[in-house]
């Protein structure tokens with residue numbers, strides 16, 4: 001059975017991705033940092049699709065934790081076919097660009113960009129070994145960035161920078177790993193209903209009703225899950241280094 005690691009999959013978009021991949025026949029390593037109960041609940045729900053699910057506590061900000069996550073997946077399942085870099089945080093405080101503090105910058109960049117960069121490096125090396133050994137046929141890497149990769153929010157500059165960095169990270173690894181037949185693609189979610197967007201729900205409710213997005217509804221975690229399944233199933237195997245918007249049309253420039 002193909003095996004996927006989905007970082008930050010105890011809740012929100014990551015959980016939606018894990019559920020969609022499980023429904024498509026992937027064993028899943030559920031990853032979380034703090035909330036073990038949520039991870040256990042996610043694993044129970046994922047296994048109801050008839051696949052195996054394990055949970056692993058690992059803080060993707062810490063390079064060694066990321067390595068442990070990959071090693072524990074290989075110990076538990078014996079293979080790794082797909083890495084989904086999903087875990088990410090918003091700044092604890094939305095601070096104006098002229099006031100923002102270095103501490104928030106460092107925390108957001110370490111979690112959203114440095115962590116995925118070195119996790120991808122480690123997982124890619126393992127995938128190359130697994131392919132060489134004939135354990136897996138295809139390997140794929142997906143990066144969950146955001147519409148913030150190309151949209152300014154002047155009260156969370158560090159978040160936007162981290163997501164723009166993920167776009168270049170996707171292209172770098174896509175370029176490097178193509179010779180090993182490993183695709184690396186970026187999904188740019190729009191406004192998705194999760195705990196992360198809960199504090200700004202009223203603001204976004206109004207913006208969406210007023211037509212911010214051509215498709216006038218909140219995105220749901222399984223909207224992102226379906227896009228990941230398309231990649232995981234091999235439907236986009238001649239696509240690499242691409243940024244795929246799953247955003248209700250938010251990215252369209254309109255007059």
Ligand code: NAP
Pocket residue numbers: 007008009010011012013014031032033034035036038058059060061086087088089090111144145146147188189190191192193194195196197
């Ligand atoms: P969320 O509801 O806050 O869920 C975050 C998940 O990531 C949880 O499972 C959490 O586990 C885990 N996590 C947080 N920090 C982690 C770390 N350092 N190491 C490992 N796991 C960690 O967030 P979400 O809305 O689903 O967002 C998921 C991703 O999509 C993020 O990268 C976010 O930037 C991106 N995104 C979200 C939206 C949106 O509208 N929601 C839009 C565009 C992009 P614990 O509970 O254990 O901490």
